[in-house]
Amino acid sequence: MLIADTRELERFCQQVKDAPYVAIDTEFLRERTYWPRLCLVQVAHGEHAAAIDPLAGGIDLAPLWGLFADDRVVKVLHSASQDMEVLLHETGRLPAPVFDSQIAAMVAGFGDQVGYAALASEITGATLDKASQRTDWSRRPLTDRQIAYALSDVTHLCTIYEHLLERLEATGRAAWVADDMAALADESTYRTEPEDAYLRIKIRRPTRRALQLLRAVAAWREKTAQQRDLPRPWVIKDDAVIEIATHAPRSVAALERVRRLDREQAHGRDGRAILVVVREALAAPESDWPEPPSRPEIQANNNLVALLQALLKLRCKEHDVAPKLIATRDELDRIAATDDEDLRPLTGWRRKLFGEDALALKASRLALTGSGDDVRVVRLGDP
Numbered sequence: 001m002l003i004a005d006t007r008e009l010e011r012f013c014q015q016v017k018d019a020p021y022v023a024i025d026t027e028f029l030r031e032r033t034y035w036p037r038l039c040l041v042q043v044a045h046g047e048h049a050a051a052i053d054p055l056a057g058g059i060d061l062a063p064l065w066g067l068f069a070d071d072r073v074v075k076v077l078h079s080a081s082q083d084m085e086v087l088l089h090e091t092g093r094l095p096a097p098v099f100d101s102q103i104a105a106m107v108a109g110f111g112d113q114v115g116y117a118a119l120a121s122e123i124t125g126a127t128l129d130k131a132s133q134r135t136d137w138s139r140r141p142l143t144d145r146q147i148a149y150a151l152s153d154v155t156h157l158c159t160i161y162e163h164l165l166e167r168l169e170a171t172g173r174a175a176w177v178a179d180d181m182a183a184l185a186d187e188s189t190y191r192t193e194p195e196d197a198y199l200r201i202k203i204r205r206p207t208r209r210a211l212q213l214l215r216a217v218a219a220w221r222e223k224t225a226q227q228r229d230l231p232r233p234w235v236i237k238d239d240a241v242i243e244i245a246t247h248a249p250r251s252v253a254a255l256e257r258v259r260r261l262d263r264e265q266a267h268g269r270d271g272r273a274i275l276v277v278v279r280e281a282l283a284a285p286e287s288d289w290p291e292p293p294s295r296p297e298i299q300a301n302n303n304l305v306a307l308l309q310a311l312l313k314l315r316c317k318e319h320d321v322a323p324k325l326i327a328t329r330d331e332l333d334r335i336a337a338t339d340d341e342d343l344r345p346l347t348g349w350r351r352k353l354f355g356e357d358a359l360a361l362k363a364s365r366l367a368l369t370g371s372g373d374d375v376r377v378v379r380l381g382d383p
Helices: 006-016 062-069 081-091 101-107 116-124 144-170 174-183 194-200 208-228 238-247 252-256 263-267 269-283 302-319 329-337 348-362
Strands: 021-029 037-045 048-052 074-077 098-100 366-371 374-379
Touching: 006 037, 006 048, 006 062, 021 081, 021 144, 037 062, 037 144, 048 144, 062 081, 074 144, 098 101, 098 174, 101 116, 101 144, 101 174, 116 144, 144 174, 174 348, 194 208, 208 238, 208 269, 252 263, 252 269, 263 269, 302 329, 302 348, 302 366, 302 374, 329 348, 348 366
Parallel strands: 021 074, 074 098
Antiparallel strands: 021 037, 037 048, 366 374
16 A cells, blocks of 8 residues: 555554554665655554655645654564654654564564564564665655565564564563663664764874864764765765864865865865864864863773673573673673673663673672583582
8 A cells, every 4th residue: 555645644544543553664765865865654553554655746744743753652663773763854753652673572582683574584474575675765656566565564563563572571571671662762862963973983092183173074074964965975084084183284285185085175165164164173272172082991801701701692592682682792891891880781681681690700709610512600609
């Protein structure tokens, strides 16, 4: 079912408005733009499924956005972050509450970051046609094959959601994913303030001066990319931003020597704007310049980290939970090398499953022993 008319969309939204949940997916393009261009929205619940065409002339998507804003209806997505970013840009708000089937699958024993096709195959037995995955969704008319592919991304998701929810509730793990699901509805996750854009760019051994310039040039690029609706590298590439921050060019001739910045750009409006940005950034009081990262490099005991990895693998195997959802390698390093109690593996349900034993292992109150593939935990002092 392809909806390209406001009245038809109103009828569909009326049909599903009292549903406990709706499965959602989007198709969008952003290879040539800064902002994602929404090309299709798929929604399903039970026997009702539709692909809604936001590019159809005259269509008003207000009924759909109203459905997404209804907090009585759970919005089910798979690997939700990109879809959430697209919907935030389109509507100015995030749908909530949200259930991400990929996160739930990691808690329910389906491994690390399982893909939608694999999850659909395992739970529903369906083999998805992925031939349309890389199609140009902005071209019209859409083919029957494209529409069928798009709808399969939500019709099977209904079955997946009900299976995962039943499994989580049966194992008492529904509360385990609550915080992770709630975090998906945090708008700060998807918004980048131009003044913070420099934090995504890595620069080796930065000085405060270099960071000041990096912050200023990256902020200019972010604003310019937004205004022109172009990908950031199409305005200026990261390598050029780093070189400008490092060498602080003060003239067009100096800009010409920046790699990945062509002569026309150096002599044009961008070159003039960059020189102004550099001059104003260096004229700012040094007290306002950013400080280099103060987070010390972690020097963890590799032997202890190896034991923590073995413990993590053991506990996750016992509980059938994906290790990546419990702790990353960096978090294990920090458990081994610091006394930080706010680390994710040491809070909430993760602490009960792994964190308390990790701290006991670190404090020599717990050991690992075994032979062959059989590894077990020994609490020191136990008989």
